Amino acid sequence: xxxxxxxxxxxxxxWAAELSAQSxxxxxxxxxxxxxxxxxxxxxTSTGASGFVALRPDLVVTNYHAVTDVxxxxxxxxxxxxxxxxxxxxxxxxxxxxxxxxxxxxxDKPLGAPLLxxxxxxxxxxxxxxxxxKPGGYEVGIVTGNFNGVMNDDPKTLLVFSxxxxxxxxxxxxxxxxxxxxxxNVATSTRHQLVGLAVPAEALLxxxxxxxxxxxxxxxxxxxxxxxxxxxFGQHQxxxxxxxxxxxxxxxxFTVRGDLHKDNPCRxxxxxxxxxxxxxxxxxxxxxxxxxxxxxxxAGRIHSESVWLSSSSLSPWQLSNFxxxxxxxxxxxxxxxxxxxxxxxxxxxxxTLEALPLLVHACRRPVKHLPGLHDYRLRYVPQVQGPxxxxxxxxxxxxxxxxxxxxxxxxxxxSRWQPATKASP
Amino acid sequence: xxxxxKPLFAAALVGLYLLLYGWLIHIHRIxxxxxxxxxxxxxxxxxxxxxxCLAWSAASWLHARRDDFVLHLSVTTLGATVCLLVLYLALPxxxxxxxxPWRMAYYELARLAGILLFGLWQWRIVTRRMPPLRLWAGIxxxxxxxxxxxxxxxxxxxxxLAKLPFEANIVLPLGSPLPIPDLNQGVQRLxxxxxx
Numbered sequence: 001x002x003x004x005x006x007x008x009x010x011x012x013x014x015w016a017a018e019l020s021a022q023s024x025x026x027x028x029x030x031x032x033x034x035x036x037x038x039x040x041x042x043x044x045t046s047t048g049a050s051g052f053v054a055l056r057p058d059l060v061v062t063n064y065h066a067v068t069d070v071x072x073x074x075x076x077x078x079x080x081x082x083x084x085x086x087x088x089x090x091x092x093x094x095x096x097x098x099x100x101x102x103x104x105x106x107x108d109k110p111l112g113a114p115l116l117x118x119x120x121x122x123x124x125x126x127x128x129x130x131x132x133x134k135p136g137g138y139e140v141g142i143v144t145g146n147f148n149g150v151m152n153d154d155p156k157t158l159l160v161f162s163x164x165x166x167x168x169x170x171x172x173x174x175x176x177x178x179x180x181x182x183x184x185n186v187a188t189s190t191r192h193q194l195v196g197l198a199v200p201a202e203a204l205l206x207x208x209x210x211x212x213x214x215x216x217x218x219x220x221x222x223x224x225x226x227x228x229x230x231x232x233f234g235q236h237q238x239x240x241x242x243x244x245x246x247x248x249x250x251x252x253x254f255t256v257r258g259d260l261h262k263d264n265p266c267r268x269x270x271x272x273x274x275x276x277x278x279x280x281x282x283x284x285x286x287x288x289x290x291x292x293x294x295x296x297x298x299a300g301r302i303h304s305e306s307v308w309l310s311s312s313s314l315s316p317w318q319l320s321n322f323x324x325x326x327x328x329x330x331x332x333x334x335x336x337x338x339x340x341x342x343x344x345x346x347x348x349x350x351x352t353l354e355a356l357p358l359l360v361h362a363c364r365r366p367v368k369h370l371p372g373l374h375d376y377r378l379r380y381v382p383q384v385q386g387p388x389x390x391x392x393x394x395x396x397x398x399x400x401x402x403x404x405x406x407x408x409x410x411x412x413x414x415s416r417w418q419p420a421t422k423a424s425p
Numbered sequence: 426x427x428x429x430x431k432p433l434f435a436a437a438l439v440g441l442y443l444l445l446y447g448w449l450i451h452i453h454r455i456x457x458x459x460x461x462x463x464x465x466x467x468x469x470x471x472x473x474x475x476x477x478c479l480a481w482s483a484a485s486w487l488h489a490r491r492d493d494f495v496l497h498l499s500v501t502t503l504g505a506t507v508c509l510l511v512l513y514l515a516l517p518x519x520x521x522x523x524x525x526p527w528r529m530a531y532y533e534l535a536r537l538a539g540i541l542l543f544g545l546w547q548w549r550i551v552t553r554r555m556p557p558l559r560l561w562a563g564i565x566x567x568x569x570x571x572x573x574x575x576x577x578x579x580x581x582x583x584x585x586l587a588k589l590p591f592e593a594n595i596v597l598p599l600g601s602p603l604p605i606p607d608l609n610q611g612v613q614r615l616x617x618x619x620x621x
């Protein structure tokens with residue numbers, strides 16, 4: 001009964017008829033709010049987003065990314081909602097879903113507006129729908145569009161909405177023609193026109209069901225929620241690695257880890273310059289997208305590069321030097337930012353079951369605010385002699401030690417070397 | 426050593442140094458396009474050594490109206506050769522055998538210690554006596570402390586945070602220590618040894 005009520009199955013007939021955009025806006029506007037994250041000390045707003053009241057009169061739904069400032073810098077930020085009647089009500093974070101980019105806010109006092117009902121089924125392709133929210137400096141508005149299936153962004157699924165979702169509308173409701181919430185605005189495609197994305201309503205219901213009925217979580221408990229969800233996502237990425245269709249690939253005499261995800265085959269780039277006494281082949285593999293923890297910081301991203309160098313004229317010293325250079329050339333980090341802790345490194349020799357010796361460099365740095373999560377830069381080189389050399393790099397973001405070890409082992413266990421092979425890149 | 430022997434000895438040392446430096450350039454050069462940068466490095470290093478010799482010779486001349494150029498050249502070239510053999514070849518190899526990264530900061534600290542020792546020797550050539558030990562120790566410790574502070578600040582420089590701190594030392598696999606015979610054990614050892 002609870003589920004049926006939450007999903008609006010028992011809603012009155014007022015919702016049964018298809019609404020025009022105008023009547024939908026008039027009926028639903030009181031339930032849609034603006035989310036404001038302000039810098040304490042009357043210093044202005046740091047984030048503006050949208051939200052809506054659903055499930056409980058004191059609960060507002062929005063995106064996780066809309067409240068990261070207040071989550072990671074609670075001493076400097078506070079979150080509140082601005083109602084349709086221009087009343088500002090204080091709020092606190094009650095629950096987070098980092099993977100689906102959802103947040104539930106508990107208001108200091110209940111909002112006197114109708115709860116938006118949730119719909120239990122996914123909208124059909126071509127079905128008419130609306131999206132509401134506050135785009136940038138404009139007033140809260142409504143956008144008409146059509147639903148066009150889903151986008152699988154493993155492990156989550158996003159609804160595809162052919163309508164304009166602009167910055168600031170994040171967290172607002174996506175509704176069907178009867179005014180029932182089918183999703184929560186989350187993103188828009190920057191490469192295509194009028195392709196908006198929304199988190200399905202069932203993810204919201206799952207998050208709501210997981211709320212502990214007791215005291216709202218304190219700041220440290222919320223951070224622990226984020227860490228545990230990032231760890232779960234990392235473990236999911238490892239399972240995706242294990243389930244890839246092409247787990248091994250061949251680079252000359254070397255066998256290396258292949259695709260990291262069934263939907264992301266590795267890319268290969270061949271480089272042969274006649275003026276150089278060597279040729280190289282570089283294979284890049286990515287394990288899906290990571291999840292965003294905060295601006296510029298992600299979790300669960302796995303990026304692997306394998307470089308095979310082949311030369312009949314370079315000496316072993318020169319081959320070693322080449323590998324060192326490649327190692328150093330890949331040291332630049334795209335996500336470097338101020339205040340990031342420094343790297344800590346280790347080195348160790350070990351060998352595979354086939355007695356192939358590997359020299360492993362491992363560096364890690366903690367993720368700020370989230371104890372237990374680290375970024376990793378892992379490198380290994382088979383210690384072999386001859387005209388061929390290999391460097392494998394594995395970059396992981398926002399993972400725990402156990403998951404990073406599993407990723408490294410999965411990568412190294414596929415390493416083979418067959419010097420008899422006479423292939424060239 | 427005879428008057429003829431000294432220049433011959435100095436010339437042999439200079440020759441050894443140039444040979445060694447050239448060999449290092451040869452074994453490290455991969456691309457034809459690398460050559461200009463190595464030549465530039467060669468010229469810079471050699472110019473610095475010549476300036477160092479000339480400075481000490483000037484000091485000898487001012488102090489005792491002797492230039493001692495050949496002597497200073499011998500000592501300086503000996504220092505540079507030892508630096509190449511120890512800091513470019515031996516120490517990285519030892520660190521490799523110990524499974525430890527050979528970092529740029531270690532190299533710079535070791536090079537500074539070498540410069541201080543050979544500087545002490547050349548002070549002795551100029552003045553024919555040792556400098557006050559406390560003064561020399563004070564200057565040495567100050568310079569070493571400054572070097573450490575500089576390395577630390579480089580490591581913690583906001584701009585350098587984008588880079589990993591280690592200098593890789595993937596050198597010849599010949600004679601490397603026996604690796605841990607199991608990947609699981611190896612990864613456990615990698616993590617359990619602590620992070621620095």
